[in-house]
Amino acid sequence: MDSDGTRDARGTHANPVPRARSVVPPRPTDAPAVPPLPDSSAFLTWLRTARPETLPGVWRFGHQPRPEVEPELIPARQLISGALIAFLVGWLVWSLLQNGYVGAWWLLPFKLLIPDSWRGSGSDVGNYLVYEGYELLVALTIMIVVGRLGRWGEVWRRFVLPHLRRKPQQQRQQAAPAPAEDPAEYPHLRAAGAVDVAERLAAEARAGLMKDVDHARIGRAWQGVRSGRFSLAAFSGAVLTEGSAACLHPSGARDLPGRVARHDLVTGQVRLGTTADDARNPYAYRGTGLGVGPELLGTSLLAVGPAGSGKTGTVVRPLAESLCLHALAGRAAVVVVGAAGAGLGPADGYDVVVQIGNPESVYDLDLYGGTADPDEAAAVLAEALVGDLAEPHQGGDTRRSTTVLAQLLGPFRAVHGRFPSVPELRQLLDGTAGPLAVLRKGLEDSGQESLLRELDARERQMGNPGDVGGILADRIALLDRPAFAGFFDTSGQSRPFSLKALDHPVRVRIDLPQRGHADASRMLARLVLAQFSASVAVREDRSLFACLVIDDATGVVTPEAVRAVQRLRSGNAGVVLTLRTLDDVPRPLRGPLLGAAGCRMALAGLTPWDGQDFAEVWGKEWIEARDVTDRQIIAETPAGKVLHAVRRVITGKAPTARAVTVRQVERERWSASELAHGVPAGHAVLSLTSVQGEHAPPLLVDLRG
Known part of the structure; x- marks a missing residue:
């Protein structure tokens, strides 16, 4: 089996190829050399690491779930002081017992429980052991009591145990699971009867000849077998012949050059940062990695932030890289649109690079989208x-x-x-x-x-x-x-690329001539978005995720574009749009655009009026507000007045009584002022929605993490 139907891209090879509407050229017979890893430990550790099911947006690779509600923790200072005081009290009680200040009554249980024959034995060693054992029992009782009163167990769990078990815990995470559940042995293939295929892949994994893209690509091919797109015999023959290089992408590539982000192709996520340990974030999200995959991008992503806030480097580039890896695995088709030189990845990472306005561009853009209607x-x-x-x-x-x-x-x-x-x-x-x-x-x-x-x-x-x-x-x-002059030719002399090729796992980058042709660039971006929405609506194979990434969507958002974004989710497709400000969108379209995008990101440096639009779409929530009132205590007796005077001299404050009122109030999740002035540099506030309808509230995320 050379490849299945979802991995044959038309017009996507590195060398000049016919128009996208022509016959598919054959796949290269020889894949580029992939040097083996020094050993298989890195790949096997990656494959065997646990990935528990968790909340949307959480980086699942090696994640340890936390409670959804933050437990009530005693302040560290109060906890340590209480433990110290309890220890001193216990030591004082033990000293009083040992020195006989409380009499001999504490020996009464000893006299009642221990037989006289034990206490009166002729052996000094036996008498010593009996008495010392009883004293040890009393000491342990005192220690248990004061330990419970002083919460020594919580002190141990919070301040000592994490340091002791940090390294063993990392070792346990990297340990291999039971052989019957070892993913490196491909148990799902063995259960389906393809034992020889599983043995070949397991041997390649142990030998260090397999990469994460290979594992994901073969998994995608196996899905084709399960869905009936091609036969088990063809799949088995390809794997047994070519091993981990089976079912290659038409480009022959097995990886991307120069990755800049962390990817997990088992879950399909790319790590964009770390959710801040902030009180405004739900406890279950604090300190966890932020992972985004096709299940979230299928609802589309809108990122708004001023120039220099990190939209391209920390959001667009990692997402484009992740989608290109998915394309190599036969899972996705991606089109990335941006200004020339915007840093959207090297040209070697794409099958088609359309450089509009550059006479050295190998490819052209089909002005009519490859349609004959x-x-x-x-x-x-x-x-x-x-x-x-x-x-x-x-x-x-x-x-x-x-x-x-x-x-x-x-x-x-x-x-x-x-x-x-x-x-x-x-x-x-x-x-x-x-x-x-x-x-x-x-x-x-x-x-x-x-x-x-x-x-x-x-x-x-x-x-x-x-x-x-x-x-x-x-x-x-x-x-x-x-x-x-040399572009948009319809006479057949050029090689125009058409978005009709999104039926296949193609990687496309379109460079727009922003300098000197800003209006033309915005027009071309609208053209690509219109062709993308029209093409994905009529795709035959919708199991392939299609995504359009537009870096700087100024002038692209139109009424029809908003309606198209709303329809993409049903076609297993999505868009990623970035804006410097919502002022680049007509006022009547800002609300519908924020409503159409399931994932919304507000980066640091947002203006208050942009923050107001985000605050409205994120809505309000019920919180518990605590009002604290300090009321001065008036002494009525002479002794009370003297006591209050002494207290005032010692503390410098008048004696007061504190009254606490707790009530439920409705407050904005993130106000316009907080979004404009409370988001640190390099951070963003991001809300997420999955294609299954699961929601994540607005999260403060460190994009540099």
């Missing part, structure tokens, strides 16, 4: 051109623009067998007589009356006050520049 192409292109001009929740300009483009794209494709290039489309939208006449003649010669009526309608609308053709021509002119 003029109506679908018109809808996607209209969203890219004028989606930001549409009225929120109405989209009137987008619908009119779709109609105008369909009136031109349909006739042009019928005559020329392709869609128009950027200069040709600009001429048609401008109403240039020559191209329209050629188009009309071609339709008349082919006898396509319905398309002639479309063209007639377009010509009648030209010049009317409500016609959007001029706006579309001005927008498409942003792409009709010398810098883009």
Whole structure:
């Protein structure tokens, strides 16, 4: 078995390949050399480490669950002072007994319980042992009593035991489980009857020839066997022949160069940081790692923070790297969009790198998304051109623009067998007589009356006050520049990449020409988002997770984009959007955007008005408020007055009585002021929602951890 259907990416090889709509090229026969690890201990330890089921967002690798509610702890100073006082009291009692200050009554139980023959034996050693044993019993009784009163057990558990068992605990975490449950022996394959396959994989793991990507990729192939996509015989033959290199990604790669984040491909998580040990975080989350995987990204992620807050380096780059690893394992397809030089990972980590505006780019971007339907192409292109001009929740300009483009794209494709290039489309939208006449003649010669009526309608609308053709021509002119002369070609001379390839585990990076072409870059980002949402909606294999990552989504959020984000979860897809501020989103769309994204992140440095939007979407919670009132005590007797005077001289304060009132109040989880001024540098407040509907409240996270 070479590969299953979910791992054959079209147009995704490092060398120039045909268009994404062409026949899939064969997989490389020779995989790149993967040097073996010095030994298998690192991989086996990683594979055998426990990953308990826990709350959403918790880094599961080696996690130790904690109670969901914080136990009531006595302050350390009070606990230690109490233990010391209890020890002194016990020592005092024992001294009084030993020195005879309390009489001999404490020996009465000894006289009643011990036979006379034992006490009166002729052996001095026997008498000594009897009396010393009784004294030891009394001492132990005193120690147990004062130990309970002084909470010595809690002092031991809190201050001594953690230091003693830290190293043995780490050793136990790294210890292998029982052989019958050892994941390195692949018990699920043995249970299914594939004993020879399990033996081959176990031998590769022990020899240090297997990596985490190999384990995840073979696990994905086994899922294909269980679902019936291909046969057990094909799977077994591939593994027995190639070992851990079986079922390779079409690129032949088995790992990513230069990882920057911690990944766990068993759970599919990438570690983004550590939740702070802060009172505002639930106790079960404090001090745990923050892990994000496809089960959370499937609800989409929106990160908002000013420039320099770490959106690209601490959020986008690790997520893109994790999704690329999932793609190598045959689990995901990822498209990463950002400015050229934004630090989204090396080019070797992607199958397709589209550098728009760079003449050395191997790949081009298909302006029409690889579709042959003029109506679908018109809808996607209209969203890219004028989606930001549409009225929120109405989209009137987008619908009119779709109609105008369909009136031109349909006739042009019928005559020329392709869609128009950027200069040709600009001429048609401008109403240039020559191209329209050629188009009309071609339709008349082919006898396509319905398309002639479309063209007639377009010509009648030209010049009317409500016609959007001029706006579309001005927008498409942003792409009709010398810098883009070699791009968006439709004649078949270039190698355009189409998002129709998301049916396969492809890794794509699209570099936008931000410098000097900011408006064109925003338009292209809207185009990619529109093509992505249209492509994932019609995928045949939805077991493959598809994700679009847009670094700096300024000008990308439109009414149709918000509706598309809401629909992605049902198609096993999601988007990751970053913004410098919510002011880059029209005011009527901010609430719907925050509602459509299941995971919301507010980074340090947020403005108060941005914080207000997050505070509203995160809502309020009931908390227990304690009001403490100190009331001065008035002495009525002379002795009381003297006592109060002495107390005032010693403490410097008047004697008071404290009254505590406890009540339930409703308070914002995070207020706008706290988000703007209370989040430390390098931190963020993040709420999570999984595709199963599980929620994690807003958590203060250290992204540098």
